[in-house]
Amino acid sequence: MPVLWSFRYYARGDRKIGIRQRHDEGSKQLQAFFRSRLKTLSQLAWDEWREPYFKQLSGTARGLCEVRFKADGVQQRPLGFVSGDREFTLVVWATEKNDRFVPLSAPERAMRIKSEVLQDRSLTDAIWFALE
């Protein structure tokens, strides 16, 4: 199946939670796994985006989703949302430890950024690597 989905990311993230920053500062394993998971997701219909490699959050974080993978011995949880027709925008790079987000405020910050992005798409860029 060719690529169905495109990915964008919030381009103004900081060193702690920025998608690009966390990727670039991560190991080769983290970078490779991140690419690999986005490639896989990009080839799937929405109803196949599910656990254990993807999860829709609930409660106060409803509307947010996490890409789930383990790299460098840490559960990586880049957070994002469906921002358009077969388009997914990543906004905050969180990790998970003991069933809690690190940083704890990640979902809240992701919700805030989501609101900003929905009003101003220019805050995002297309993902910087090719999916095929």
Added chain:
Amino acid sequence: MQYGLPWSEDFVRELSDKELRDEFVADQIRTRVAMLIRALREQPDRDWSQSELGRRMGKPQNVISRLEDPDYGKMSLQTLLEVAAAFDLPLWIDIPEWEEWFGKIRNVPKKSFARASYDADKLAAKAVAAKAAAASSQIRIGSYAVGATASAPTSEIINFTPKAA
């Protein structure tokens, strides 16, 4: 799709780093195996729970849950053989060239992925049909065979492939 190829120039250049490439391959195969097991288990004519697949493999449900997790990286060849056997399917492992591999990773196992378990009657019927088709596409032309002379009849069979209109 890039001009008929399953890869773009950017994609392959970004994988130039050997370490990145090795990790990318590792995650693709782990993800693929995990998704394949689930797709086969959930195939409509099976619709097995993880417990049911576990029962057929003689393993507890939590083992199946791990096998369907791309982050679980310790699956052995023996386990893969057991999984395949539980579905009554064969196992095939290859180390292809990159061009072939790029094509293969475009085919993600998903809901529509359906593979039939061993069915001797069905497979045998296909063999019979193939044999009949082959026989009908061959023309026994006896003494009119290519290169034969009237004085030297031949029973040579030549393959006849009808030309497209």
